[in-house]
Amino acid sequence: MSLEKSDIDKIAWLARISISEEDTPNYLHDVSNILELVEKMNNVDTDNIEPLAHPLEITARLRDDKVTETDQRKHFQEIAPAVDNGHYLVPKVIE
Amino acid sequence: MYKKTIKQLSSALQNKDFSSEELVSSYLQRCDSHNSNLNCFISLMPETAIAQARSADKKIQNGEAGPLTGIPLAHKDIFCTNGTKTSCGSSMLDNFIAPYDATVVTRLNEAGMVTLGKTNMDEFAMGSTNETSFYGAVKNPWDTARVPGGSSGGSAAAVAAKLAPVATGTDTGGSIRQPASLCGITGLKPTYGRVSRYGMIAYASSLDQGGPITQTAEDAAIMLNAMAGFDERDSTSAEQAVEDYTKDLNESLDGLKIGLPKQYFDGQLDASIESVIQAGVKQLEKLGANVKEIELPNSxxxxxxxxVIASAECSSNLARFDGVRFGHRCDDPEDLTDLYLRSRAEGFGKEVKRRIITGTYVLSAGYYDAYYLKAQKLRRMIRDDFRSALEDVDVIIGPTAPQTAFKLNEFIDDPISMYLSDIYTVSVNLAGLPAISVPAGFANELPVGMQIIGNYFAESRLLNIAHQFQQATDWHQQSPVGFD
Incomplete structure (x- = not known):
């Protein structure tokens, strides 16, 4: 399966990472090579095999419906790039 | 005093041969004089270390000391440490002061250990050479023109150079065992879920596991006693009770059944590595073990x-780095989309972006079944291979890595070759099994590690075998010139 430049543009957009025009050929080359490496998987018959998402096949635990987190907003806001009055600031999204 | 194992340091502290403050100061001095050369540490924490040492000394004075009280250690910079920079080797988190402690950090603090600093690592633990770090490559103390392995390269090099008696690491595809092998020390990856992942920055959540990087198997057992255990803050933490991992160290290996996978010794393995591993296995036979050939057909x-799986999980986990609540934000974003696109482009390095792009692709519409689901099916086959092999034998032994330490820059533009070097380690993470790498000899004057893979939660057995091997050999006592 060989990738096109437009595939890299599309995936980079999905991943929300901007890739410059000059870097795109490098990603195209590297990701194509990685996909070629993993193509080997297709030689294996897995028709009757169930996918394994987790090595120990554990099920999610339930806990009591109680608040266990403490309020650390001040602490967390100290390391944020831009805050105001307890809010996290981003560029305007609604005109 | 820096030549001692943590077992020996503990006795010396209890006997008041020296204080924890003296011990910690001596390590901080060694870190100061060697770090500019080796680049093991991203942050050194002299002030908090001395304060922790003083409080440990009080506990020792009052007779309240445990086996780890007053012993210095280094944490891989993937573990959150409250109030200290936790960068994960990335420019994305260069300004990130962790607002809480990882459970591993809390547990080791509670055990009275003293944190010397945070060690260098491949960016977000993605790499096998430590060269993907934003803070530059770590040098291997055995040959400073070579890499220490990765991703826990700073931790491994620090222990090998005796800048710390012990360190923490994490292992997603070999990141404890491979650098331990390349640096001539001991590294244990416990069973998936044995050590809490809370506060350990996620790479691939179904594979990530923390563990100790030590001078000896005995030290690894002492460390695991403090690190292991159920944690309700980690949704995949194992609820299995923790044993005393030192209790079986001195058991005899008489009758131990070792399996050697045919696929690991298939003629492609470098002859000098193979002969070291074969000699190690012979040594275990002398100690009473029986050896047979086994099959791991899907290795x-x-x-x-x-x-496929690690990239997919990484693309999902690293979506949280969006420049909004913490981490790097680009200057003057035009709008929210521009903020995401540029913050992530600037904050992540090349290898991390490669894996995010690959992971996004294999999870994207139309490719999910062909790549991600297919890989999960293979994961079951690989796990089942181990399961059936371990019905027949107690442990599986082979090399940890197919080569000794690479030269710096050897793989920098060749990710595929770097990936292929993980052949003996990644299958263990896919299966979730525990494994330990122990020094077993040298090839071209560089250390070679032997990997011992055990059944789920059989850490005690692995540590017993590794300890008995180290009682009969002295590979783990060899030191790189200039650091002995």
Whole structure:
């Protein structure tokens, strides 16, 4: 399966990472090579095999419906790039 | 005093041969004089270390000391440490002061250990050479023109150079065992879920596992006693009770059944590595073990399955780095989309972006079944291979890595070759099994590690075998010139 430049543009957009025009050929080359490496998987018959998402096949635990987190907003806001009055600031999204 | 194992340091502290403050100061001095050369540490924490040492000394004075009280250690910079920079080797988190402690950090603090600093690592633990770090490559103390391995390269090099008696690491596809092998020390990856992942920055959540990087198997057992255990803050933490991992160290190996996978010794393995491993196995036979050949028929598929699953999980986990609540934000974003696109482009390095792009692709509409689901099916086959092999034998032994330490820059533009070097380690993460790498000899004057893989939660057995091997050999006592 060989990738096109437009595939890299599309995936980079999905991943929300901007890739410059000059870097795109490098990603195209590297990701194509990685996909070629993993193509080997297709030689294996897995028709009757169930996918394994987790090595120990554990099920999610339930806990009591109680608040266990403490309020650390001040602490967390100290390391944020831009805050105001307890809010996290981003560029305007609604005109 | 820096030549001692943590077992020996503990006795010396209890006997008041020296204080924890003296011990910690001496390590901080060694870190100061060697770090500019080796680049093991991203942050050194002299002030908090001395304060922790003083409080440990009080506990020792009052007779309240445990086996780890007053012993210095280094944490891989993937573990959150409250109030200290936790960068994960990335420019994305260069300004990130962790607002809480990882459970591993809390547990080791409670055990009275003293944190010397945070060690260098491949960016977000993605790499096998430590060269993907934003803070530059770590040098291997055995040959400073070579890499220490990765991703826990700073931790491994620090222990090998005796800048710390012990360190923490994490292992997603070999990141404890491979650098331990390349640096001539001991590294244990416990069973998936044995050590809490809370506060350990996620790379691939179904594979990530923390563990100790030590001078000896005995030290690894002492460390695991403090690190292991159920944690309700980690949704995949194992609820299995913790044992005393030192209790079986001195058991005899008489009757131990060792399996050697045919696929690991298939003629492609470098002869000098193979002869070291074969000699190690002979040594275990002398100690009473029986050896037979076994099959792990799907081993070769572990690299493709791993790189699909790990990339997919990484693309999802690293979506949180969006420049909004913490971490790097680009200057003057035009709008929210521009903020995401540029913050992530600037904050992540090349290898991390490669894996995010690959992971996004294999999870994207139309490709999910062909790549991600297919890889998960192979994951079951690989796990089942181990399961059936371990019905027949107690442990599986082979090399940890197919080569000794690479030269710096050897793989920098060749990710595929770097990925292929993970052949013996990634399958163990896919299966979730515990494994330990112990020094077993040298090839071309560089250390070679032997990997011992055990059944789920059989850490005590692995540590017993590794300890008995180290009682009969002195490979783990060899030191790189200039650091002895």
């Amino acid at each position: 070769e598929l572990s690299i493709p399955a791993y790189y």
